[in-house]
Amino acid sequence: MENASNLSPKESRRLGRKVMSRLALAILAAAAIAFFGITSREKNEVNLTHWTEAQAIPSVDILAPKRGVGKQELTLPGNVDAWYQAPLYARVNGYVKMWYKDIGAKVKAGDLLAEIDTPDLDQQYEEAKGELAKAQANEALAELTAKRWQAMRNTAAVSQQDADEKAGEYEASKATVTAAKATVAKLAALEAYKRIVAPFDGVVTARNVDVGALVNSTPTNNRLGESGSTATPSALFEVADIQKMRIYVAVPQSFSAELKPGMTAELKLPQYPDRSFKATLATTSNAISLQARSMLVELHRDNQDGVLQPGSFVEVHFQLPANQEVLRVPASALIFRRDQPEVATVGANDKVVLKPIEVGRDLGTEIEVLSGLTTNDRVIRSPWDSISDGEQVKIAGQQGSAAEASAR
Numbered sequence: 001m002e003n004a005s006n007l008s009p010k011e012s013r014r015l016g017r018k019v020m021s022r023l024a025l026a027i028l029a030a031a032a033i034a035f036f037g038i039t040s041r042e043k044n045e046v047n048l049t050h051w052t053e054a055q056a057i058p059s060v061d062i063l064a065p066k067r068g069v070g071k072q073e074l075t076l077p078g079n080v081d082a083w084y085q086a087p088l089y090a091r092v093n094g095y096v097k098m099w100y101k102d103i104g105a106k107v108k109a110g111d112l113l114a115e116i117d118t119p120d121l122d123q124q125y126e127e128a129k130g131e132l133a134k135a136q137a138n139e140a141l142a143e144l145t146a147k148r149w150q151a152m153r154n155t156a157a158v159s160q161q162d163a164d165e166k167a168g169e170y171e172a173s174k175a176t177v178t179a180a181k182a183t184v185a186k187l188a189a190l191e192a193y194k195r196i197v198a199p200f201d202g203v204v205t206a207r208n209v210d211v212g213a214l215v216n217s218t219p220t221n222n223r224l225g226e227s228g229s230t231a232t233p234s235a236l237f238e239v240a241d242i243q244k245m246r247i248y249v250a251v252p253q254s255f256s257a258e259l260k261p262g263m264t265a266e267l268k269l270p271q272y273p274d275r276s277f278k279a280t281l282a283t284t285s286n287a288i289s290l291q292a293r294s295m296l297v298e299l300h301r302d303n304q305d306g307v308l309q310p311g312s313f314v315e316v317h318f319q320l321p322a323n324q325e326v327l328r329v330p331a332s333a334l335i336f337r338r339d340q341p342e343v344a345t346v347g348a349n350d351k352v353v354l355k356p357i358e359v360g361r362d363l364g365t366e367i368e369v370l371s372g373l374t375t376n377d378r379v380i381r382s383p384w385d386s387i388s389d390g391e392q393v394k395i396a397g398q399q400g401s402a403a404e405a406s407a408r
Helices: 009-056 119-154 160-192 253-258 402-407
Strands: 071-088 094-099 112-117 195-197 202-207 237-252 264-268 277-288 294-302 313-321 327-330 342-346 352-356 358-362 366-371
Touching: 071 202, 094 119, 112 237, 119 160, 237 253, 237 277, 237 313, 253 277, 253 294, 253 313, 253 358
Parallel strands: none
Antiparallel strands: 071 237, 071 313, 094 112, 112 195, 202 237, 237 294, 264 277, 264 313, 277 294, 327 366, 342 352, 358 366
């Protein structure tokens, strides 16, 4: 490099301008680099803030309310009863002489189940027959006397008063005979009750007496085998006709209008876990119970195979047509905060809108919505407890949501 001292003034000025221009360029380059770094960092911070906010927006799963489709199943508990079932009581006092049919025995109407030995009744019966014979003898004598006195009255041998008295005694003796006959007939009827017979074809489902047991004609509430009680049971036998069965079900009032005679139901019993049975709805009580707000429904089923047993618990499954006039949403969508239940929906710009609804029937995993929603609403399937109106959400699985666009 040339020595500056050897340069001319003109050359010195040119060299100075050259140095100054290079210095200015260096300063401008440094300023540009600094400005670009600062603005780039600010932009990154803004982007990071927006991304963080977007990630903080909750993601929701939405669904559209659906109308009643297909069929809905109504499952209710029921009781199985025999077609006919009768407890047989003692109508006379005495001791069990012998029983002939045990539990499970198939009987025909009139079959002898047991005999009762009634010494007191037998004595009263014999005494009544003797009183009847005595009354009949007195009647015959009174009749003869009345006729004789009437004949003597015609000859004026006796007074009219005496003849009328004899006639009256004859009429009284006839009344005594009538009363004696009634007593004998009554005791004869009681004598027939010494034989306990089956009232209809069926099966003996209970035997509560044994040979020598004391029975009386007054039913009691005690049963043999109860601790501290030796009283006679109320019913000596129970007989049931199980060729056909009745099934009784208490149906809630909300379903009562949908059950009609002729419908078919499916029965499931605990003792037959792998089987089901068909039954036909025969009739309903056509009245709602004030206590349970339910209607009693009776179903019938032939039981020639003997699989159904009186007193069994049964699950009755009804297949009901769906109601197309109402909507259904999952039960998890319900929110209970105020007097009326609500559901959370996603409105414009993906913001939450809480809508009050009128709830219909509870179908288990779903509930019926009578009013407050349309099929176009986007209902949040499982809203969180603190969800509120206007809260920003993003829809799970949806690209380019309003929240994400705002963040970008």
